[in-house]
Amino acid sequence: LKLSVQTVSRAYEELIRRGLISGEVGRGSFVQTQRREPEPPYIPERLGEVIDLSILKPVCEPMHLEKLKQALGWLSENLPASSALSFRPNMVFPRHRAVAVEWLKLCGLDASPQNISLTNGATAGMTVALMSVAPPGSTVATEAIGHHTLIPLARYLGFNLEGLPIDGNGLIPEALDEACRLSDIRAVFVQPSVINPTATLMDAARREQIAAVARKHDIAIIENDVLGPLVEGRPPAVAAFAPERTLYVTSFTKIVVPGLRIGYLAVPDRYVAAVANRHLVSNWMATPMVAEIATRWVNDGTALELVNWQRGALRRRQEIAAEVLTGVDYRCHRDGLHLWLELPGDRAEESFVAQARLRGVAIAPGTSFRIADTSWHPAIRISLGSTTEGELRAGLSVVAKLLLGDPEHLLLAI
Template identity: 50%
Template sequence: MSIWPPKKDMLKRPAYRSLAQCIVAAIEAGEIRPGARLPTHRALAYQLGLSVQTVSRAYEDLSRLGVISGEVGRGSFVKAGRPDGRVPWHRLAGGEEVIDCSLMVPVTGAIHSERMSAALVDLSTDLPEPAILSFRPRATLEGHCELARGWLSTCGVDVDRNCILPTNGNTAAMTIALMTAALPGDLIVSEATGHHTLKSLANALGMRLSGLAIDAEGIIPEAFESACRSETVKVLFVLPSGLSPTAAMMSTERRQALADIARRHRVWIVENDAWGPIQPDRPPPFAAIAPERTFYFTGLTKCLLPGLRIAWLVSPEMMVSAARTRHLVTNWMATPLIAEIASRWLENGTAEELLSWQREQLERRNRIAAQMLGGLRYNATAYGLHVWLPLPEPWREDAFVTHARNDGVAVAAGSNFAISESYEPAIRICLGAGTEQDLEQGLAVIARLVRSTPEPALLAI
C-alpha cells in the first residue's frame, strides 16, 4: 500500500506533525528518494485540503530535523541520507506552551545569574592577559589544572595535574578520549541502552560500536567477558554513576569485576562522569580502580551551570601526550576566558556553593517524582537529573511521546538511547527544567497516561 502522497484521512491531529511523520515514513519506505523535490506548500495544501500554514509548519519541522532543505526560488528537497543520529530532546518552537522534560539540564535559578554577573564584574577590573591573548594551552591553563585537581578529588580521582586536560565541555572530552584510545575500525562496547551521541560519534570516527546486556547495575560482566572472547575489544565505554539513561548505579564489586576483565583483555576504559560529584557517597570511579587504563572525564556544565562549558579529561599517564596531541589538532585549547571563570569559582567557593544548591534542588525534585510516580515501575537516583520509566503494554514509545506532547509535556523516547537492537520500550523524564510546579504538573500528565489503557486508535500514530 502506497503511503505517498497521503490521504487526508491518514492525518491525525495536530495535522502538521502527522504530515511531517508521513513524509519521513515515505522517505524511509523509499517512496520519496533522496534529492527529490517535494510539492510546493500551496500545491500540497490544496491536494490534502489543509491550510498553507499547516504544510509550511510541517516543512519547517523537517528542515530543523535535517530531513529536507529549502532553497529560495527552487523549493524543498529531501536531503541525501538520514540525519546523523536522533536527538532525545524535542526542538521546541518559540511560544509553545510545553513542559520540557526531554532535555537534560541542571536546575537553574536567580543564584546563577547573580554569581555569573559578579564574576564578570570581577573580570572587568581584573582580567589576566593570558585569558584573552594567549595561544599557549599548557602555560595558560597550568594554574587552572591545579585548581581542577581539587574538584576531581571530590569525584574520587586523585591525579597529577599533568594528566588533566581542560576541554570545552564533556562532549569534547569524550571525543578526545575515544580518538586517543581507539582507531578507525576498532570495536567499542557500551551499555545496550547508553549515551545518545555515542553511536553517531563512533560512526563519525569510523569505529564500530556494540551494546552489551545490562541489569539494574549496568553492564553485566559476563556479557563483557563474552564480547572480549569473541573478538578484540578496544574500548569499554561506561556511565557507572547514575548517568546512564536507565539511571543505573554500579556497585564497587561490579566496577572491580569489569576492570579485571578489561585488564585481562587489555581493553581501555572510557568513563563518562559528566555530572561529577552531584551523587554523594557513590562508589569509587574506574579512574581510581584502574587508573592505568581509564580515560575519565567530568565537567561543570551538568552540575553547576549549562553555559559554563568546561570539562577535564584525565588520561592514563602513558597516554597523556597522545591525548594532548589529539586535542590540539581538533580544539587547540579550552577557552581561556571560561576556564578563568571556572578557576575563580573553584578557588573562592562558588563552585561548591552551586553544587550544594544543585543537590538540594535535585533531591526535592526526585522526591516529587517519587510521589507523582508512586506505584509505577521506574529507575532513578536520589540526586539524579532524570527518571527512566519503562512503558507498560500496549503503549508504544512513539505513541506515548506524541500523546504526552499533545497534553503539553515533552519527554524522550527510550529508542534514542538504544545501542543494541534489543531494548525495553521506555521514556526518559528529565527533572531539571522549569519550576517544581511545572515538574509536578508534567509528571501528573505522564503518570495519568502510563496508568491509562489507550484505545487502539490512539496507538495508530
C-alpha cells in the same frame, strides 16, 4: 496480515529508528536512500507553552544567573592577558590544571597536572578520549542502553559500537569479558554513576570487576562521570581501580550551571600525548575565560556550594515525582537529574511520546539511548531539572494520566 495496529505501529517505529524509512504527516512513509542523521532525544528549542522534560539539565534559579554575572564582573577587572590575547594552550593552562587536581580529588581521583586536559565540556572530553583510544575500524563496547551521543560519534569517527547486556547494577562484567574474547574490543565506555539513562549507580564490586576485565584484555576504559561530587556516598570511580588505563571525563555543566561549559579529562601517562594531539585538532583548547571562572569557583568554594545546593534541589524534585507518579514503576536515584520509565507492555513508545507532546509535554524517547540491536522494551526518560517545580508537577501529571488511561495509538505514525 492479521496484525494489530499496535504491532504495525511498532514495526514502523523500528524502521524509523533504524533510518530505513521516514514518515511525513499527510504524505505517508518513504524508504530512505541513505541513513538519516540521528535525532537528539530532546527538542532543539523550547517552543511556546511546552513543558520541556526532554533535555537533561540541572535545576537553575535566578541565583545561578546572578553568580555568573558577578563572576563576569570580576573577570572584567582581573582578566589575565594570557586568557584573552593568546591561543597557545601550553601557555594558558598550567594554573588551571593545578586547581583541577583539587576538584578531581573530590571525584575520587589522584591525578597529576600534566595528565589533565581542560575541555569544552564533557562531550568534547568524550570525543577526544574516543579519538585517542579507538582508531577507525576498531570496536568500543558500552552499555546496551547508553549515551545517546555515542551513536553519532561512532559513525563520525569511524569506529564500531557494541552494546552489551546490563542489569540493575550496570554493565555486566561477564558480557564484557565474552565480547573481548570474541571481538577486537579496544575500549569500554561506562557511565557508572547515575548519569546513564537507566539512573543506575554501579556498586564498588562491579566497578572493580569491570576494571579487572579491562586489565585482563588490555583495553582502555572511558569513564563518563559528569555528576561527580553530586552523587553523595558513591563508590570509588572506576579509574581508582584501573588508573593505568582509564580516561576519566567530568564537567561542571550538569552539576554547577549549564553556562559553565568546561570539563576535565584525566588520563594515564600512556595516553597523555595522544589526548593532547587530538584535543588540539578537535578543539585547540578550552575557552580560556570560562576556564578562569571555573578555576575561581573551585578556589573560592562557589562550585562546591552550587553542587550541594543542586543535590538538595534534585531531592525535592524526586519527592515530587514520587508523589505524582504513585503506583508507577520507574528507576531513579535521589541525586539524579532524571527518571527512567519503562512503558507498560501495551504502549508504543513513539505514540506515547507524541501523545504527551500533544498535551504540551516533551519527554525523551528511550530508543534514543538504544545501542544494542536486541529485544527492546519501550521506555522514556524524564528530566527533573529542566523547568520549574510547578511545571514539573504539571508535566508529570500529564505522563501519569497517559500511563493510567487507555492506550491511544498514534495512527499518524503509520
